[in-house]
Amino acid sequence: MNPENIVKNLRLLWRTDRIIAEMRLRHMLMSLGLRAFAALIAAFGLLMFELAAYFALVQVLSAIAAAAILGAVNFAIALILLFIASRRSLGQELTLANEIHDSAIDALQAEAQATQFQINRLMHHPLEGVLPLIVPLITAAISHLRKPAAASD
Helix, strand or coil: CCHHHHHHHHHHHHHHHHHHHHHHHHHHHHHHHHHHHHHHHHHHHHHHHHHHHHHHHHHHCCHHHHHHHHHHHHHHHHHHHHHHHHCCCCCHHHHHHHHHHHHHHHHHHHHHHHHHHHHHHHHHCHHHHHHHHHHHHHHHHHHHHHHHHHHHC
16 A cells, blocks of 8 residues: 555556547547548539539430439548548557556556555454554653653662
8 A cells, every 4th residue: 555656546547548538639620620621622622523514414414314413423422531531540649548548547456455455454453553653652652761760860
């Protein structure tokens, strides 16, 4: 039961939790920003392609068939973009942070078990816990009792 180890492990746990949260937040923000930018560019580009394709298809097919074909192509492009965005991984940094986090949790659990063992031992054998305190107190009391006897001589 070492309080320094408990505090150290709690600090480590807090820091790794913060690092993991920051990494996930950065990943989500970057992914969201890239998706929004891609959507904006795709919207303008798709609008131009739509217009050109519609005018080309209207000359060959009917207006309804041209619109249906372009709608299907739009859905296919959207699915491809969503697949690409979902494939991006967090990397090895998150794996390392998770390993440190898990080791801090394990160390805290070990400290808690050691503390529980010591408390159980003190409950079953209370003199073992008091004995290290009694010996220095007895020594101090004996030396204190000797001083007045030496001073009166």
